[in-house]
Each structure stands twice: as C-alpha cells, then as structure tokens.
Amino acid sequence: MASLIQAGEAIPPFISVIYNSPLATHVRESEITFPLLQTFHVLGILLMVGSIAIVDLRILGVVLKERTAAEVGKSLLPVTWVGFIVMFLSGGSLFAAQSGKIYDNIFLQVKLGLLLFAALNVVIFHATTYRSIASWPVEGAPRSAKAAAVLSLVVWAAVVVTGRYIAYY
Numbered sequence: 001m002a003s004l005i006q007a008g009e010a011i012p013p014f015i016s017v018i019y020n021s022p023l024a025t026h027v028r029e030s031e032i033t034f035p036l037l038q039t040f041h042v043l044g045i046l047l048m049v050g051s052i053a054i055v056d057l058r059i060l061g062v063v064l065k066e067r068t069a070a071e072v073g074k075s076l077l078p079v080t081w082v083g084f085i086v087m088f089l090s091g092g093s094l095f096a097a098q099s100g101k102i103y104d105n106i107f108l109q110v111k112l113g114l115l116l117f118a119a120l121n122v123v124i125f126h127a128t129t130y131r132s133i134a135s136w137p138v139e140g141a142p143r144s145a146k147a148a149a150v151l152s153l154v155v156w157a158a159v160v161v162t163g164r165y166i167a168y169y
Contacts, residue, residue, distance in 0.1 A: 011100050019100035027097035034097060041090040045163075047083025049156045051076040056149035059141045069141055070133045107165040114162060118155045121148060 011019070018024060027033050057063045058072040095102070102108050125148040136142065141149075 015099050015103045018096050024096035027093050037090045037093050040086055044083045044087030048080055048087055051079040056152045059145050059149040068138050069136055105166055105169045107162045107169050111159055111162040114155055114159045121151055
C-alpha cells in the first residue's frame with residue numbers, strides 16, 4: 001500500500017487506508033462511477049434538504065398553511081430518510097475516492113462541522129419543542145420551533161454551499 005504525500009507531508013494513516021481501499025480506487029479509476037455518485041449525491045441532498053426545508057417553512061407558516069406541522073413532518077419523514085441514506089452512501093464513497101487529496105480541505109472541515117451542528121439542532125429540537133407538535137395550532141408554531149426552523153434553514157444552506165466549494169479549494 002503506497003502512502004500519499006500532500007504538500008510535502010505524509011497523509012494520516014487512517015486516511016491512507018480509506019484512500020487505498022478497493023472501493024475508493026474503483027470510484028477514482030472508473031469513468032462512470034464518480035460522476036454517477038455525484039449525481040446521486042445531489043439527488044440525495046435534494047430529497048433530504050428539500051424535505052427538511054419544506055417542514056421548516058411550514059413551521060414558519062410560509063407554505064402548506066392548511067396542514068399542521070405534524071402532518072407535514074410525518075408525511076415527509078420517509079423522504080428525508082431516503083435522501084439521507086442516498087446522500088450518506090454517495091458522499092462517503094466520493095470522500096473515500098478523494099480522501100488523500102481533500103482531508104485537509106477547509107471547506108470539507110467546515111461542512112463536516114456544520115453537519116454535526118445540524119444534527120445537534122435536530123436532536124435538541126426533537127428532544128424539546130417537537131414533543132408538543134401534535135398540539136400546535138394550524139395557525140402557528142411556538143417561537144422555539146420557529147427559531148429552530150430558521151437555524152435549520154441557515155445551517156443546511158451553509159452545508160450545501162460549503163459542499164460545493166470543496167471541489168474548488
């Protein structure tokens with residue numbers, strides 16, 4: 001297993017293992033696999049972030065005003081999970097194929113930090129405010145829910161933007 005060199009210094013061993021794995025090598029060397037994975041990654045982002053945005057916008061009272069936030073959230077949850085799975089698997093494969101070159105990319109690091117922050121926002125929201133979603137009136141959600149929705153929209157937009165910049169760093 002040949003180790004990679006990035007800007008004169010050795011790549012961390014765990015990154016080298018990922019980069020030299022059979023999956024990463026196949027993705028990197030195939031003419032069709034990499035662009036196909038990129039396509040699926042974008043589709044996964046659309047499904048996941050799009051469904052989350054619709055729920056957030058419903059909580060804010062911008063869309064689907066005739067339905068409760070609970071109804072909208074429940075109906076879109078399967079779409080969110082499908083998007084997450086597609087995004088996670090394709091993104092993980094894309095990272096593996098490029099890991100030796102991008103592990104120190106500032107936009108990748110910021111994106112990963114934002115993903116952790118977005119996950120934390122979801123966990124806190126579901127552990128607190130979301131527990132009472134069934135009792136929210138159709139006309140409006142509590143301020144804490146609206147704050148979480150705004151934060152979610154901003155963080156997910158930042159995840160998408162920083163993800164796009166990874167390729168240009």
